[in-house]
Amino acid sequence: xxxxxxxxxxxxxxxxxxxxxxxxxxxxxxxxxxxxxxxxxxxxxxxxxxxxxxxxxxxxxxxxxxxxxxxxxxxxxxxxxxxxxxxxxxxxxxxxxxxxxxxxxxxxxxxxxxxxxxxxxxxxxxxxxxxxxxxxxxxxxxxxxxxxxxxxxxxxxxxxxxxxxxxxxxxxxxxxxxxxxxxxxxxxxxxxxxxxxxxxxxxxxxxxxxxxxxxxxxxxxxxxxxxxxxxxxxxxxxxxxxxxxxxxxxxxxxxxxxxxxxxxxxxxxxxxxxxxxxxxxxxxxxxxxxxxxxxxxxxxxxxxxxxxxxxxxxxxxxxxxxxxxxxxxxxxxxxxxxxxxxxxxxxxxxxxxxxxxxxxxxxxxx
Amino acid sequence: xxxxxxxxxxxxxxxxxxxxxxxxxxxxxxxxxxxxxxxxxxxxxxxxxxxxxxxxxxxxxxxxxxxxxxxxxxxxxxxxxxxxxxxxxxxxxxxxxxxxxxxxxxxxxxxxxxxxxxxxxxxxxxxxxxxxxxxxxxxxxxxxxxxxxxxxxxxxxxxxxxxxxxxxxxxxxxxxxxxxxxxxxxxxxxxxxxxxxxxxxxxxxxxxxxxxxxxxxxxxxxxxxxxxxxxxxxxxxxxxxxxxxxxxxxxxxxxxxxxxxxxxxxxxxxxxxxxxxxxxxxxxxxxxxxxxxxxxxxxxxxxxxxxxxxxxxxxxxxxxxxxxxxxxxxxxxxxxxxxxxxx
Numbered sequence: 001x002x003x004x005x006x007x008x009x010x011x012x013x014x015x016x017x018x019x020x021x022x023x024x025x026x027x028x029x030x031x032x033x034x035x036x037x038x039x040x041x042x043x044x045x046x047x048x049x050x051x052x053x054x055x056x057x058x059x060x061x062x063x064x065x066x067x068x069x070x071x072x073x074x075x076x077x078x079x080x081x082x083x084x085x086x087x088x089x090x091x092x093x094x095x096x097x098x099x100x101x102x103x104x105x106x107x108x109x110x111x112x113x114x115x116x117x118x119x120x121x122x123x124x125x126x127x128x129x130x131x132x133x134x135x136x137x138x139x140x141x142x143x144x145x146x147x148x149x150x151x152x153x154x155x156x157x158x159x160x161x162x163x164x165x166x167x168x169x170x171x172x173x174x175x176x177x178x179x180x181x182x183x184x185x186x187x188x189x190x191x192x193x194x195x196x197x198x199x200x201x202x203x204x205x206x207x208x209x210x211x212x213x214x215x216x217x218x219x220x221x222x223x224x225x226x227x228x229x230x231x232x233x234x235x236x237x238x239x240x241x242x243x244x245x246x247x248x249x250x251x252x253x254x255x256x257x258x259x260x261x262x263x264x265x266x267x268x269x270x271x272x273x274x275x276x277x278x279x280x281x282x283x284x285x286x287x288x289x290x291x292x293x294x295x296x297x298x299x300x301x302x303x304x305x306x307x308x309x310x311x312x313x314x315x316x317x318x319x320x321x322x323x324x325x326x327x328x329x330x331x332x333x334x335x336x337x338x339x340x341x342x343x344x345x346x347x348x349x350x351x352x353x354x355x356x357x358x359x360x361x362x363x364x365x366x
Numbered sequence: 367x368x369x370x371x372x373x374x375x376x377x378x379x380x381x382x383x384x385x386x387x388x389x390x391x392x393x394x395x396x397x398x399x400x401x402x403x404x405x406x407x408x409x410x411x412x413x414x415x416x417x418x419x420x421x422x423x424x425x426x427x428x429x430x431x432x433x434x435x436x437x438x439x440x441x442x443x444x445x446x447x448x449x450x451x452x453x454x455x456x457x458x459x460x461x462x463x464x465x466x467x468x469x470x471x472x473x474x475x476x477x478x479x480x481x482x483x484x485x486x487x488x489x490x491x492x493x494x495x496x497x498x499x500x501x502x503x504x505x506x507x508x509x510x511x512x513x514x515x516x517x518x519x520x521x522x523x524x525x526x527x528x529x530x531x532x533x534x535x536x537x538x539x540x541x542x543x544x545x546x547x548x549x550x551x552x553x554x555x556x557x558x559x560x561x562x563x564x565x566x567x568x569x570x571x572x573x574x575x576x577x578x579x580x581x582x583x584x585x586x587x588x589x590x591x592x593x594x595x596x597x598x599x600x601x602x603x604x605x606x607x608x609x610x611x612x613x614x615x616x617x618x619x620x621x622x623x624x625x626x627x628x629x630x631x632x633x634x635x636x637x638x639x640x641x642x643x644x645x646x647x648x649x650x651x652x653x654x655x656x657x658x659x660x661x662x663x664x665x666x667x668x669x670x671x672x673x674x675x676x677x678x679x680x681x682x683x684x685x686x687x688x689x690x691x692x693x694x695x696x697x698x699x700x701x702x703x704x705x706x707x708x709x
Contacts, residue, residue, distance in 0.1 A: 322582035
C-alpha cells in the first residue's frame with residue numbers, strides 16, 4: 001500500500017490510496033462490515049465455546065467467514081497467477097477438486113468403501129492427490145502453453161469430464177473416511193481455537209508471499225501476460241512459465257480438496273465445490289485484477305475471496321429468501337466489479353482530486 | 367514455425383472432437399449400438415411368441431448423477447436381463463434432445479417397449495406419436511412428461527408431495543413441546559424440492575410452527591453446513607432440522623457437532639433427511655438422526671408387472687402408478703431395513 005507520505009500534499013496520498021488496487025476489495029469489506037454493524041452489531045460477536053470433541057473453539061460469524069472463505073482464498077492464489085500469465089481462466093477447478101478429493105479418499109480407504117481404520121497415512125494420501133491434481137493442472141497447462149488453445153476452451157475438457165473421472169476413481173461409491181484425525185483439516189485441531197482451514201490458508205499465503213518475494217515467478221508471469229514476444233526476446237520461456245502457473249494452481253486445488261473432503265469425511269463428487277470456479281474468478285476480478293492478464297495484486301485477490309464469503313454469510317444471516325439469493329448476490333457483485341474496473345477507478349480518483357484541489361489552494365493561502 | 371502451427375491446429379481439432387465425443391460419451395449414440403444388431407435379423411412382428419426375447423429400450427438419466435440414479439440403473443439392469451427374457455438396450459443422457467434422439471433410434475430398431483425417464487417434461491409429443499405409429503409401447507418411469515396420456519401405457523412415479531406429507535405427519539406425531547425448524551431446501555424449482563417444501567410449509571402455517579431459517583443449500587452438504595452454522599452464530603433457537611436430502615442433513619449435523627449441540631433420538635435437535643442412502647440409514651440405526659424419508663428408486667418390478675400384463679393382453683387399471691414409499695424412524699429401524707432399502 002502507499003505508506004510513504006507524499007511531501008507535496010495530503011491530496012495525492014488520498015488519491016494514491018484510492019488508486020491502489022487493494023482499495024476496492026478493502027472498501028467492499030468495510031461497506032459490508034458497516035452494513036452489518038448498523039443492522040445487527042451482534043454479527044461481530046465471537047464466543048469461546050466447547051465443541052462436541054470437548055475442546056474450546058472460537059465461534060461466531062467472523063470465524064465462519066475466515067473458515068469457509070479459506071478454500072476460495074487458496075484457489076484465488078493459483079487463479080491469479082494463471083490469469084496473469086495465460087490471459088485466461090481455468091474453469092475446471094471445481095471438477096479438479098472432485099478428482100483430487102476422490103484420489104485422496106481412494107488412497108485413504110483402499111478398496112473398501114467403509115474401512116475400520118485408514119489404509120494409508122494422511123500425508124501420503126495428500127501427496128498422491130497433490131501429484132494427481134498437479135498432473136491435471138499440467139494437462140491444462142500444456143494445452144494452453146504449447147498448443148495455444150484458449151484457456152477457457154482447454155479447461156472446458158476437464159470441466160466436462162472431471163466429475164465423471166472422479167466418480168470412476170471410486171467406482172461410483174461414496175467412501176467414508178474413519179477416524180477423528182482426518183476431520184482436523186476441515187475442522188479444529190484439539191486445543192487450537194482457530195479453524196484449521198484458516199491456518200492452512202495462512203500457511204499458503206506465507207508460502208505464496210515467499211515465492212513472489214524470492215523467486216521471479218511473479219515478475220515472469222506478469223511479463224508473459226503483458227507481452228509474450230518481448231518476454232521471449234528477453235530470454236524468458238513463456239510456455240514453461242504458463243505451464244508452471246497451471247501446476248501451481250493444481251497444488252492449490254489439492255489443498256482445497258483436502259479441506260473440502262475433510263469437512264465431512266466423505267465426498268459427493270457431483271456437488272462438491274460446485275461452481276467454485278466462478279467464485280474463484282470473481283475473487284480475482286474483485287481484487288481489481290485484469291482478467292485479460294498482465295499485472296496482478298495477490299493480496300487483493302485473497303481479500304476478494306473473503307469478501308465473497310462475507311457477502312454469502314451476510315445473506316444467510318439475514319435470511320434472504322432462497323429464490324432471491326442469487327439476485328442479491330448479483331447486484332452486489334455488479335456494483336463491486338464495476339467499481340473495481342480500472343476506468344471507473346481512474347475517474348473516481350480524478351474526481352476526488354478535483355474536489356480536493358480547491359481546498360488545498362485555500363489551505364495554501366492560509 | 368509453420369510446423370508448429372499445423373501441429374497445434376491438428377491437436378486442437380482432435381481435442382475439440384474428443385470434447386464433443388466426451389459430451390456424448392455417456393449417452394445415446396455409444397450405448398444404443400447393441401440394439402442395432404438384432405434389429406436387422408428380426409422381423410417387425412411383436413415378440414409375443416414364447417421363446418422370443420422382449421426387446422426393451424431404456425432411456426435414463428446419467429447414473430453418475432446421484433446415488434438415487436445409480437440404484438435406479440442397477441435395479442433396471444438386474445430386472446431386464448437376458449435371464450428374465452429381455453433384450454434390453456440402455457441410453458443415458460441428462461439432456462432432453464439427446465434423449466429424444468435415442469428414443470428415435472430405439473423406434474427405428476423396432477423395440478417392443480420404450481422405457482423413459484425424461485430429462486425434461488416438454489418436447490416429447492412428436493417422438494411418442496412416432497412410437498405409437500410404429501407399435502412401440504411407451505412406459506414412463508420416475509418422471510412424468512407433458513404429453514397426452516394416450517401416448518403412453520403407464521407412468522410409474524414417486525409422489526414427492528406425498529413423501530413430504532409422510533415426513534411432516536411423522537414430525538407432527540413427535541409431539542415436541544415447540545417446533546422451531548431449520549428448513550434446508552434443494553435446488554429451487556425441482557420436483558423433489560417443491561413436494562417436500564410444500565408439505566412442510568402448509569403444515570407449519572396451519573399449526574403455527576416456527577420456521578427459523580428457510581434457505582436453499584442446493585442439495586449440497588457444504589452449503590447446508592454454512593447455513594446451519596450461520597443460524598448457530600446468530601444465536602437462533604431451533605430444535606428440528608428438516609433437510610430435503612441426506613447430504614444436506616449430513617452437512618447440518620457437521621455444524622451441530624462443531625457447536626456441541628446434541629442431535630438424534632431423545633436429544634436436543636431432531637434431524638430429518640430424505641432419499642434413504644445407506645450411510646444415512648446407518649446414522650438412523652446409530653440414533654444420530656431421527657427420520658429418513660424414502661424416494662423409491664426401485665421401479666423395475668412395477669414396470670415388469672405392466673409389461674407382463676400387456677403381454678398377456680390384460681388391461682392396466684390406473685395409468686399413473688404411485689409407488690409405495692416409506693419413512694424410517696430411528697427408534698424402530700432395523701439392520702434389515704438398512705440392507706433392503708439403503709441405496
